[in-house]
Each structure stands twice: as C-alpha cells, then as structure tokens.
Amino acid sequence: xxxxxxxxxxxxxxxxxxxxxxxxxxxxxxxxxxxxxxxxxxxxxxxxxxxxxxxxxxxxxxxxxxxxxxxxxxxxxxxxxxxxxxxxxxxxxxxxxxxxxxxxxxxxxxxxxxxxxxxxxx
Amino acid sequence: xxxxxxxxxxxxxxxxxxxxxxxxxxxxxxxxxxxxxxxxxxxxxxxxxxxxxxxxxxxxxxxxxxxxxxxxxxxxxxxxxxxxxxxxxxxxxxxxxxxxxxxxxxxxxxxxxxxxxxxxxxxxxxxxxxxxxxxxxxxxxxxxxxx
Numbered sequence: 001x002x003x004x005x006x007x008x009x010x011x012x013x014x015x016x017x018x019x020x021x022x023x024x025x026x027x028x029x030x031x032x033x034x035x036x037x038x039x040x041x042x043x044x045x046x047x048x049x050x051x052x053x054x055x056x057x058x059x060x061x062x063x064x065x066x067x068x069x070x071x072x073x074x075x076x077x078x079x080x081x082x083x084x085x086x087x088x089x090x091x092x093x094x095x096x097x098x099x100x101x102x103x104x105x106x107x108x109x110x111x112x113x114x115x116x117x118x119x120x121x122x
Numbered sequence: 123x124x125x126x127x128x129x130x131x132x133x134x135x136x137x138x139x140x141x142x143x144x145x146x147x148x149x150x151x152x153x154x155x156x157x158x159x160x161x162x163x164x165x166x167x168x169x170x171x172x173x174x175x176x177x178x179x180x181x182x183x184x185x186x187x188x189x190x191x192x193x194x195x196x197x198x199x200x201x202x203x204x205x206x207x208x209x210x211x212x213x214x215x216x217x218x219x220x221x222x223x224x225x226x227x228x229x230x231x232x233x234x235x236x237x238x239x240x241x242x243x244x245x246x247x248x249x250x251x252x253x254x255x256x257x258x259x260x261x262x263x264x265x266x267x268x269x
Contacts, residue, residue, distance in 0.1 A: 057130060060173065068169040093130060099169040100131050106169075 061092040068099035072110045074117075082113030133172040140248075142180040142264035144257070148188040152195075152231055158267075159183070159228075160235035163245045176241060180248040182264050187224040187253045196220060201230065225251035 014032050021028060021035035028038040066076040074082075083090070088109070090098075099106045143162060147155060161167055165177030199216030220227045232249055236242040250259060 060130065060171075063166060064169045064171050067167050067171055070167065096169065097128075097131060103169075 058092060061096040064096040064099060065092060068096070068106060069110065072107065074110060074114055078117050079110065079113045082115070082117030083109070085116040086112050088112065131170070133170045133175045133177050135175070137170070138175065138177050140177075140179050142182060142259060142262040143267050144182040144184065144259075144264035145267045146185050147183050147228065148185045149190050152189055152191050152228065155183075155189070156228060156231035156235055159232050159249060163232070163236065163248055165245075174241070176245050178245050178248060180250065180259075180262065180264070182250045182252070182257050182259050183228065184252050184255050184257055186228050186251050189224065189228060191216075191220065191227070224253060 017032060017036050017039060018029070020039045023029060024035070024038055027034045029035060062076065065079070069076050069079045090109075095106075095109070098109065145155070145159070159181050162181055163178040165171050165179070167179075168177055171177055196217040197215075200213040201216065201219055203212045203214060204210055205212065216227065228251060229249065233246055236246050250257065
C-alpha cells in the first residue's frame, strides 16, 4: 500500500497563512516560515490593542473636554468634580460630543459644574 | 465598535477651521511661551481635537529677539549637532544661536515639544517667527493672543 501524505492539507494551510500575511514587508509576506510568526504576532497586538482602545478613546475625550473647559475658564479636574457634586452622570464621551456639537448646552453644563465646585469648596 | 454604539466625532479636512493667532514674544519666557504655541499648533485647545488630523491653528510670533532667557541658561545651553563624520559631534552654544538666529531658539523649543512624526512636522510649518514687529501675514487677520 502506498504511503499516505497530507500534501493537499499542508498546501491549504500555507496558502491560508500567506493570504493572512498579505501586504506585510519583505519576507514576512512571501515566506511561510516568517509569515507564520508575523501573523501570530499580529494577533497578539490585535488582542492587546482592542483592550487598549478603550483607554485611548477615554484619553481623547479627556483631552477634548479639557480644551472645552479651558476656553470657559475652568480646569478639567474641577469641571468633573463639580459635575460629581451636582450628581450629573454623563460620561466623558457624551460630554465631549456635546462640547463639539452643542456649545450652548456645554456652556450650561460648565456653569453647573462651576457653581457646584465653588459651593463644595466653601 | 459594536452595533448600536455611537462613534466619537472625528475631525476631517472638510471640518477643520484653522485660524491665525499673533503673539508678541517681548519679555516672554522661552519655555512657557513654547508650551502654549505647541498646544495651539497641535489643536489641543479645540474640543474637536483629533490626533490623526491636523486641527491646529497658525501662530505668528513677532519680536522673537526680545524673548526673555536667563543669562545662566544662555551660557549653559547647547545645541548638539552631528556632521556624520567620525568624531563629528559638535555643540553650538545657545548664546551664539540666540545672537545670530533668535527665531531658531524658539523654533527648536517648540519643535521638541511637537509629536515626532509626519503630522508633527506638518503642524510645525504653521509656526511663523519674525524678528521685530513686522510680519507678512496681515491678510490672514491674525487675532492677538491674551495672556
């Protein structure tokens, strides 16, 4: 009986790996051995960065809010503290969207924050 | 993003409105001024700030030769240069640079505060430095900066 080898399956695997590595630089997109390592590493980065993305966005909203607060004469930390004292629970994402799309509403929110931050300090 | 989540607003080239600012550098301290300039060039003073888009404004600085820099810093500071020849490391004293090209001192200070990438270099081009009061940007109607 002839010896059975898994040539077709192995070829399919190599094609799958090389397809996933398309567009990588140099040997990493052409050679199976390096491409295999490259897509494994890519997966590790993707897993980590899906989690990191949450923090990336939060820091973006904080930067934006900070800008919106500064132009209204209150610091970011005092603004957040004021809102907390006023029991206003709007998340940073929506606050930053309000700051962009509806400056008048954000003015009002800032005034509330200022009033409550001052009241708590006194 | 999962379905049903509202994406955060991102600026794009169509939505960016960049304006012009003008600052008189007379008696301003180097680092404190550079921080403010870098902030505005990057667009971090706007609620629409978007890291991958240049949302910054233009900054015109006049009277750069009248910056206030302490004598101690002028004597101690050096700008390193490398000529790419062996042993080609050189240091240029800050006092020499400030005397010859005062705009260079402020430019370097701001440059080192900007992101070290392509967009950072592009944003830096919006910084216009001039000795004396004159500048050729009156057509852009720069608004003066209050401190």
